[in-house]
Amino acid sequence: MQISHLREMIVLAQNHSFTQTAIQLYTTQSAISKHISALEQDLGVALFLRDRNNVELTDAGSIFIEYAQRVVNDYNEGIVALNRFNAGINRNITVGYLAGAVSAFLPEVVSRFMESHSCINLEFHTQEIDGTFSGLEDDSLDMVITTEYIKFPTTIYHVEKLYRDHIAVIVPKDHRLASRESVHLKDLIGEKIIFSSPSFMIREAPIIENLIAPIRDKITLVQSANDIWSLFMLISSGRYVTVLFDHVRNYSDFDQRFAFLRLEEAPKHFDVVAVWKRRAESDVMMDLVTLLRDVISERGVL
Template identity: 30%
Template sequence: MELRHLESFAVLAEELHFGRAAARLQVSQSALSQQLQRLEAALGEQLVIRTSREVMLTDAGTELLEPALRVLAAADRAETAIRDLRSGLSGRLRVGSLGAGLNGPLPEVLTRFREAMPASIVELHHSGESADLERSLITGEFDAIIVRRLVDHRLITSRLIAQESFVVFLPTDHLLSTRDGVRLVDLAEENFVFWRRHLGTTFHDSIVDACRASGFEPSVTAYGDTLEAQLALVAAGYGVSLQAATNASVARDGVVMIPVLDGDVHFRLWMAYLETNRTPAMRALLRSAAPLLDALNDT
């Protein structure tokens, strides 16, 4: 059974006239008859009754028409999908990211990507741990990942995509809450609300390292497994919470946000991808991220 035979049958079933059907298909009536005969031979059933006055579908022809139309529509969609893929308008992009990537550079990058490949399908997955994302990239589950560290693997390219400062969330009645900014050393005597380390090793260690570089070990008195949980603890007076500046717009009653002014303290985000990945979607993603990547990696 060939698609062109199904197409000829479907057009004939619609027109119920060999002359009009042949004209639509741009073939001769004899060629149309031959295609119909081949389809009937393949199925072992007569599909059409033709008299001198009319053309009618048999019961088998009536039964075939609906699935034939579905097959033809699916074939047309498949052809369109391949054509769009070849032209770079469609494809599938799978990205894994830490929460900081979702709040930071990814929306800007994906906006450009959508404009470049409007018919593409994007799968965006969140994970709290860079190591999990790295494993998924290596096994091919993701096309690209956003993580907090360079990926040490011979097949993977890592490029800096964001560099952001700290902010600190304080209770509204805190002595520092009216300041325009603080330095980390100003927080040396504070109690801190933290993530458990296994929920984000690199992020956790970045905060601890920054505090140590400012001359103190953070005193952790409470843990929250999400930003919302941590801010609830801050509002309740359990301590202060250091976060990346991408979270500066998060608002909660009982909490204020103050920028951390230490200019040499940053969170970094890296985009990592397999160097061998040359799909149209991956190439479009790299073009979409180029303004951020070029600005940070040329310095």
Template identity: 30%
Template sequence: MELRQLHYFVKVAKKEHVTQAAEELHVAQSAVSRQIHQLEEELGVKLFLQKGRNLQLTPAGQLFLKRAEVILSDLEKAVIEIHEFMDPERGEIRLGFPHSLGMSLVPQVVAAFRKQHPKVKFRFKQGMFPTLLRDMVQGDIDLAFISPFPDDHQSVCGEVLLTEHLLAILPPSHPLAGKEEIDLAELKDETFVMFSEGYSLRPIVWEACLEAGFVPKVGFEGEETDTIRGLVAAGMGVSLLPDMALRQTGPLQPAKVRIRTPSVTRTIGLIRRSNEKLPLVAKVFQAFLIDYFNNTLQDNH
């Protein structure tokens, strides 16, 4: 059995299609089919069944996939550890983060870190809250920024880096746009521009509105802070966004107003897998982040 066969098998299992797997692997379709056939002959079982134009794993294939993924993951970790042992400054950090932190925070901290460690590489994965937790548990990433911080997850641990206030954002022509602060209840009759289901900021805004005594009337939904900000600036409604998401400048910007009551905040945390040692380079980055948030970012909040 060869490692190449395991790589091909896992890719076909994920794509459920030999042609698509071959395209991603940059090899001929016949080469992939031949390796899968040889693997099945060696194991003495069928790993796939034809289902229309796609392939479906057999029960034996499902069992083998779990083991193959562990083997390949362990091999990748071993290669990383050897590279770090030879030169920790040339390691790779696999970092996950939500979309709301991708515009400014992640580029900011990565740039600051690489000034001190210019040869370290990064592999990034963006995702929503449940996606980041899944990627972390499955071993696809080493560290992840996450919001809100998961207090009681069995498989991940970490620390809260920052607690950030959310601000009300209003169209520039809104009657309350010139105020320094408002009560959230003053927006009870407004149309809200909300994040779509599955985004962690949505329940924070929703619960804050309920605490203020009203159910928000949702007129528009979006998946990016840029979209939310732009729709509000264009007069489509009001919303709540973290201060960090409102630091960009441009021709179309909403008015931002502090919320007096209730206090609306989100936590930003850094998570890793429980009971598993971080790669050395990721451990260096973790220590850098804790110091960076305690000193640089906290000074700006």
């Protein structure tokens, strides 16, 4: 049974003529007759009484046509709703993001986006990596901007790459290592390395701890920072360094206040990505990501 056959049934019931119905629907009389016969065969009842001069609904047809009309109306409304969804009309889009990864770019992105999508309400929430994952899973977030160090299953999620990221050793500008572009784990021996507390950056902490495991007994490990600002305040004291994702340099003026050194033992790079569930894909998602890529490129972030 096809929606188009139900539409033809409805128009035929109004016109009482295969010829007029064919003209109205820009098809042939034989095609209409074939489709109505197929519909009757699917249902197991005769829907119309036919003679040379007229076509009338049978009693069964009179009963069924009310339901056929509802099905067609619901289908039409569904198509309209999907078109509005894809166009982003009267929609709320909730975005969770790693502040260090994109907060420097978002004001410009939002300004440009609203010029062509004024009917969309954008709602933003800063998240850590754990929050971006859980927000997508429970549908509290429509899109997240996060790191793909931990992979998203592409059968479920649509993943768009924004720029490359890596693991960095972050030190004050006057630190003994600050002039280097990269360091090895052995260069950190004897340092006090500060990490977040167990309740902050839940997914990040195990990643970093695994990386520094070979020198764990040759450093002092401190876990006392409850947020990113506290972490960098403690580094500013000159007593600590940290190992973290390079993207945090995009916070405020962190790039001017600290040196970000590539850790050679870490993966060479991974990606900062925009992610959403495939079942929620729409043109407006790609419009937002395209603008984000444009602004990131204009700022010289690769």
